[in-house]
Amino acid sequence: MAGETTARRRPTGRRAGDSGTRDAILDAALALFAEHGYDGASLRAIAGAAGVDPALVRHFFGDKETLFATAVADRTTIPLQVLSQLGGDPSSAGRALTTAYLRVWEDPGTRPVVLALVRSATASPRAAEMLRDTLMSRAADQPGMTPERLRHIALAAAHLFGVAVARHVLKARPIADLTVEELVDEVAPTIQRYLTGTHRGPDL
Amino acid sequence: MAGETTARRRPTGRRAGDSGTRDAILDAALALFAEHGYDGASLRAIAGAAGVDPALVRHFFGDKETLFATAVADRTTIPLQVLSQLGGDPSSAGRALTTAYLRVWEDPGTRPVVLALVRSATASPRAAEMLRDTLMSRAADQPGMTPERLRHIALAAAHLFGVAVARHVLKARPIADLTVEELVDEVAPTIQRYLTGTHRGPDL
Numbered sequence: 001m002a003g004e005t006t007a008r009r010r011p012t013g014r015r016a017g018d019s020g021t022r023d024a025i026l027d028a029a030l031a032l033f034a035e036h037g038y039d040g041a042s043l044r045a046i047a048g049a050a051g052v053d054p055a056l057v058r059h060f061f062g063d064k065e066t067l068f069a070t071a072v073a074d075r076t077t078i079p080l081q082v083l084s085q086l087g088g089d090p091s092s093a094g095r096a097l098t099t100a101y102l103r104v105w106e107d108p109g110t111r112p113v114v115l116a117l118v119r120s121a122t123a124s125p126r127a128a129e130m131l132r133d134t135l136m137s138r139a140a141d142q143p144g145m146t147p148e149r150l151r152h153i154a155l156a157a158a159h160l161f162g163v164a165v166a167r168h169v170l171k172a173r174p175i176a177d178l179t180v181e182e183l184v185d186e187v188a189p190t191i192q193r194y195l196t197g198t199h200r201g202p203d204l
Numbered sequence: 205m206a207g208e209t210t211a212r213r214r215p216t217g218r219r220a221g222d223s224g225t226r227d228a229i230l231d232a233a234l235a236l237f238a239e240h241g242y243d244g245a246s247l248r249a250i251a252g253a254a255g256v257d258p259a260l261v262r263h264f265f266g267d268k269e270t271l272f273a274t275a276v277a278d279r280t281t282i283p284l285q286v287l288s289q290l291g292g293d294p295s296s297a298g299r300a301l302t303t304a305y306l307r308v309w310e311d312p313g314t315r316p317v318v319l320a321l322v323r324s325a326t327a328s329p330r331a332a333e334m335l336r337d338t339l340m341s342r343a344a345d346q347p348g349m350t351p352e353r354l355r356h357i358a359l360a361a362a363h364l365f366g367v368a369v370a371r372h373v374l375k376a377r378p379i380a381d382l383t384v385e386e387l388v389d390e391v392a393p394t395i396q397r398y399l400t401g402t403h404r405g406p407d408l
Contacts, residue, residue: 037327039244122326122373123241132374151378154370155390158379162366166358169326170336174355175362186359189404190394200393 024050025057029071034112038068038120038127068120069130078104078113079138086142086153086195094156094192098184101160105168106180118165148197156194163187228254229261233275238316242272242324242331272324273334282308282317283342290346290357290399298360298396302388305364309372310384322369352401360398367391 028049032041043064047054061067082104085096104110120127139145139153163183166175175183193199232253236245247268251258265271286308289300308314324331343349343357367387370376379387397403 037241037243039241040327119326122323122369123244128374132376136377147378151382151390154376154378155367158366158370158376159363159394160366161369162362162364163359165326165365165369166362170332172336172358172362173340174351174358178355185404186355190363190397193394200389 021050021052021056022060025052025060025067026071026075029067030075030113030116033068033071033120034116038116038124040123043067065126065130068127069134072117072131072134075113078110079135083138083142090196092192093195094190095184095188097156097195098160098188098191099180101157102164102180102183102187105164111168114164115168118169152194152197152199155199156191159187159190159194225254225256225260226264229256229264229271230275230279233271234279234317234320237272237275237324238320241320242328244327247271269330269334272331273338276321276335276338279317282314283339287342287346294400296396297399298394299388299392301360301399302364302392302395303384305361306368306384306387306391309368315372318368319372322373356398356401356403359403360395363391363394363398 025046028046029041032046032049035041036045043057044054046067047057050057057067061070082097082100085100086093088096105114117131121131122128135157139150139157163175166172167183168176170176178186190199229250232250233245236250236253239245240249247261248258250271251261254261261271265274286301286304289304290297292300309318321335325335326332339361343354343361367379370379371387372380374380382390394403
């Protein structure tokens, strides 16, 4: 990545291959987006937290939207971690997906990231658009995907998202008071029905 | 409400019974919270939009948090509109609740209000706390409520919330492209299972 081409693109002499700097900016971006939301985290503040000049952030990432999208795409394997559960045993995919998704929210290392995504997407239509496009293209890329299966996965994901927000953002008591295991027991059967397309009946 | 007592409390002579002014402030508050989120809407901007002095907003509502809580409590019958569906025929309560909830998000008159709630609650822990407490106390006040039923209703509400955010905030395509009727058909059976406590099986 570094070398001649890079040197020509960056006449100041700063190395494009300075992945430590790039990483520091992305780390700072994720932290500040989580803390202040998409609109509240400025490029200047992110640069300050990363210990670099704001011009360098613009140099690497262009605008704030691109920085956000890059941070999500580069720094979170979360969508793939969760989506990979769809490739296992179909009879237990509902429980596997529910467990994997809720664990992302329980984990102190990944919770700030998903909180940043939620706050960004609710605060900015452009952020919502980038998040949607990233998630949808990753879901659509899964093996054996059909429009019907994508609809079922989207309904399951919407359900899991709502439960996570109730638990971790609103901290609504019945849901926030359950252990993760109890919550999985409550929710996984429904996720399983969505994944198998049996959610509309005939058990009612 | 107006008269002697009021006049004593407000020595400037401005009438406490000036419900038009109070209404204008609450209208402006809801509009600006929807547009800028909880943190982005300042008391000063709300006062400006309502055509009053910021001191008058503080006089009526104290601080911004109280203004928000008052706006939600006074201006949205949404929680009660939705929760009232729980009092009807139990065999069709899932469909009734799903339809009532999703209609609130479809209606151009109420959508800004629920968007304001979502944006506020995700941007500010204090706003989330007030929203949670308002919603939980209204749900807990429903006739015949038990801890188990409250848990089931919370799971149903979390699901509906996730679907609404996927459709109206993220605008995720499979869910955003369905008609409301199609979406109700997809989701209502699950909501019905939560309300009847049959969501954990035995149909898997």
